Amino acid sequence: MSELVSLHENPTEQFLRTDRMPHIWCPGCGIGTTVNCFTRALLDSNANLDKVSVVSGIGCSGRVAGYLNLDSFHTTHGRAIPFATGLKLARPDLDVVVYSGDGDLFAIGGNHFIHAARRNVDIKVICVNNLVYAMTGGQTAPTTPGDALTSTSPYGTFEPSFNLPQLAEAAGAVYVARWTTYHVRQLAKSMFEMFNKKGFAFIEVLSPCPTLYQRRNKMGDGMETLRQYKELSKRKDGASTSEVGLTRDGEIVVGKFVDRDRPDYATLMKAHYQHTMGDKYVETGAIICQ
Amino acid sequence: MTVHADPKGVLTGTHFIDGDHACCEGALAAGARFASGYPITPSTEVVERFAARIPSVGGVFIQMEDELAASIALQGAVWGGAKAFTVTSGPGFSLMMEHIGYALMTETPCVFVDVQRGGPSTGLPTMPAQGDMMQCRWGSHGDYEVIALAPNSPQECFDLTIRAFNLAEKYRLPVMFMMDECVGHMTEKVVIPPADQIEITPRRLTKQAPDEFLGYKADEDLVPDIAKAGDGYRFHVTGLTHNEKGYPSMTVKTQDKLIHRLQDKILQNADDISINEEVDLDAADVVVVAYGITSRVAMKAIQMVRDSGQKLGNRKLRIGMFRLITPWPFPDKKIRALAGRIRGFVVPELNLGQMSREVERASGGLAKTIAVTHAGGTVHSPEEIAEAILEAAR
Numbered sequence A: 001m002s003e004l005v006s007l008h009e010n011p012t013e014q015f016l017r018t019d020r021m022p023h024i025w026c027p028g029c030g031i032g033t034t035v036n037c038f039t040r041a042l043l044d045s046n047a048n049l050d051k052v053s054v055v056s057g058i059g060c061s062g063r064v065a066g067y068l069n070l071d072s073f074h075t076t077h078g079r080a081i082p083f084a085t086g087l088k089l090a091r092p093d094l095d096v097v098v099y100s101g102d103g104d105l106f107a108i109g110g111n112h113f114i115h116a117a118r119r120n121v122d123i124k125v126i127c128v129n130n131l132v133y134a135m136t137g138g139q140t141a142p143t144t145p146g147d148a149l150t151s152t153s154p155y156g157t158f159e160p161s162f163n164l165p166q167l168a169e170a171a172g173a174v175y176v177a178r179w180t181t182y183h184v185r186q187l188a189k190s191m192f193e194m195f196n197k198k199g200f201a202f203i204e205v206l207s208p209c210p211t212l213y214q215r216r217n218k219m220g221d222g223m224e225t226l227r228q229y230k231e232l233s234k235r236k237d238g239a240s241t242s243e244v245g246l247t248r249d250g251e252i253v254v255g256k257f258v259d260r261d262r263p264d265y266a267t268l269m270k271a272h273y274q275h276t277m278g279d280k281y282v283e284t285g286a287i288i289c290q
Numbered sequence B: 001m002t003v004h005a006d007p008k009g010v011l012t013g014t015h016f017i018d019g020d021h022a023c024c025e026g027a028l029a030a031g032a033r034f035a036s037g038y039p040i041t042p043s044t045e046v047v048e049r050f051a052a053r054i055p056s057v058g059g060v061f062i063q064m065e066d067e068l069a070a071s072i073a074l075q076g077a078v079w080g081g082a083k084a085f086t087v088t089s090g091p092g093f094s095l096m097m098e099h100i101g102y103a104l105m106t107e108t109p110c111v112f113v114d115v116q117r118g119g120p121s122t123g124l125p126t127m128p129a130q131g132d133m134m135q136c137r138w139g140s141h142g143d144y145e146v147i148a149l150a151p152n153s154p155q156e157c158f159d160l161t162i163r164a165f166n167l168a169e170k171y172r173l174p175v176m177f178m179m180d181e182c183v184g185h186m187t188e189k190v191v192i193p194p195a196d197q198i199e200i201t202p203r204r205l206t207k208q209a210p211d212e213f214l215g216y217k218a219d220e221d222l223v224p225d226i227a228k229a230g231d232g233y234r235f236h237v238t239g240l241t242h243n244e245k246g247y248p249s250m251t252v253k254t255q256d257k258l259i260h261r262l263q264d265k266i267l268q269n270a271d272d273i274s275i276n277e278e279v280d281l282d283a284a285d286v287v288v289v290a291y292g293i294t295s296r297v298a299m300k301a302i303q304m305v306r307d308s309g310q311k312l313g314n315r316k317l318r319i320g321m322f323r324l325i326t327p328w329p330f331p332d333k334k335i336r337a338l339a340g341r342i343r344g345f346v347v348p349e350l351n352l353g354q355m356s357r358e359v360e361r362a363s364g365g366l367a368k369t370i371a372v373t374h375a376g377g378t379v380h381s382p383e384e385i386a387e388a389i390l391e392a393a394r
Helices: A031-045 A061-067 A080-090 A102-108 A110-119 A164-171 A184-195 A210-214 A222-232 A265-280 B019-030 B044-057 B067-080 B090-095 B097-106 B154-171 B181-185 B252-267 B293-307 B332-339 B355-363 B382-393
Strands: A052-056 A071-074 A095-101 A124-129 A175-180 A201-206 A233-235 A252-259 B013-018 B032-037 B060-063 B083-088 B110-118 B124-128 B147-149 B174-180 B187-192 B236-238 B277-279 B286-290 B319-323 B344-348 B368-372
Touching: A031 A061, A031 A124, A031 A184, A052 A061, A052 A080, A061 A071, A061 A095, A061 A124, A061 B236, A071 A080, A071 B067, A080 A095, A080 A102, A080 A110, A080 A265, A080 B032, A080 B060, A080 B067, A095 A102, A102 A110, A102 A124, A102 A164, A110 A164, A110 B067, A124 A184, A164 A175, A164 A201, A164 A252, A175 A184, A184 A201, A184 A252, A210 A222, A222 A233, A265 B044, B013 B019, B019 B032, B019 B044, B019 B083, B019 B110, B019 B154, B019 B174, B019 B181, B019 B187, B032 B044, B032 B067, B044 B060, B044 B083, B067 B083, B067 B090, B067 B097, B067 B110, B083 B090, B083 B154, B090 B097, B090 B110, B097 B174, B110 B154, B110 B181, B124 B181, B147 B154, B154 B174, B154 B181, B154 B187, B174 B181, B286 B293, B286 B355, B286 B382, B293 B319, B293 B344, B293 B382, B319 B332, B332 B344, B332 B355, B344 B355, B344 B382, B355 B368, B368 B382
Parallel strands: A052 A071, A052 A095, A071 B236, A095 A124, A124 A201, A175 A201, A233 A252, B032 B060, B032 B083, B083 B110, B110 B174, B147 B174, B286 B319, B286 B344, B344 B368
Antiparallel strands: A175 A252, B013 B187, B110 B124, B277 B319
């Protein structure tokens, strides 16, 4: 009998709550792939993991917070961003990441997204865009592109959809990128870059929902979707975000679209109070009670 | 366990300020260093004062984009380690209901201030009512118990705001601070004592090591200790039904255990939580149960009846007052005991009958309950209440 070969532990395993496995995501779902990229970015960034908090909303992607072995908050539907805003303003020493889905962040939570971007709160927002509400059974989302079948659009959707990078740029985000779950290395690198960016940073990740989007639209399984991502994607770093809107079967423009600097909320607040109040201003770091 | 207030937030002295401003000073004295708000009459002055004061105390005020954001941003700050609150009125309070539920389920210590105005909907933005008393108890979905306090003067707006924060920390829940427009906008003397005379309940931070810590394993008082972000505990917080570790566990058994504990931690500690003002209750024939601004009108009514020399048989009619300082948890036992020895309760309130139903329920048919209702917009006339007192004595 041959000896057992000792395999090295997966280096990203330390980031996962292995006692919560198996996860709830379907075979072929892309959310787990994005989590893998996220853990890779954390590993590369040498971040102090005790100082990283992840905040999610509700939905399939909202479950990410629960699987990451970090301080993690599974909040209410659409409200991950304002929760993260409060956490970051009270604890500027923490890295605060919002990890959620397209319905959560851009329908019920859309108002919070644009206001946090306008304020340039120093939080990092990762949106897993699977083009539908998946947890509730595949309903139309504000991102569902073109004429697609969903459970609430049985004759196909006709509403125009959001172009998320354009929305993020217009609202004031300092970093905007889009990848698909095919682009694992590029996505991990982008997440790494985002960590080093001060201000409101946004990454959209296009991800298959084979169970509720691809299947209903006869677009094949998760593997087939990755093949489509590969064929349809075109990298255009610095592309004008007005020209990167998604269609049902058309080109998927990926890359880093926006990387700019402007002072974040806390920096503006401190500078302003110092200017207007002088010595009376009591500058605070972390707000921690007795 | 208590500690003294941090003097940085305590504006010791004698002031002539309104209830909204006094509430803000109470929050600062209690240690609140974070507030998230959204403008709404007649509550805005609380956060306006906080916005003016906090840069020189040390902390953050942020005006959010709506009440949903305001009511969850403060919870993010709390999990970071801050004491935090939000302030609103009728329509904003309606929008905050989901996040009151989130704070209850996740046991997030915080304070929600509601300066009540006429409703429903936009109603009477600048005029008083007490129509949110049941909403603060039942407004979020599901079963739970809350703590609610109702001040009747600017001084109490200060004192009881501190109590609200202390109870929030001790029992880990959102405490409802139920003011009304009159109390909020009424200006009176407010005495703020020195910091070393103000007792503060500190956060019950866990002393356990991260690998031993269970974020929702309760102590003997049915309340779990808490961790804050950034300390290496790597804890999880969710609004889903969760086990002692804080992980989602959607089973009948977990739900039963968790929801009963959330209820019992308030009900079993009700004697510690509940303070109420009891005036001339011994040998009373009629007891007026009132709260907030209405309790002050009721005192006038009681005095009027006394002055008129009303008799019961051949002796003077005896009238007492039970002032609900803690409407929730409702003082069932005390009302029941009173019901067994008096002729009737009179319950004036600026709504069409909310706490009066509780009085009627708790009295279990042993005494009659006369509700003196009012749709809001102004206070009762003392005569209306006096008339009800006489009716109750008959």
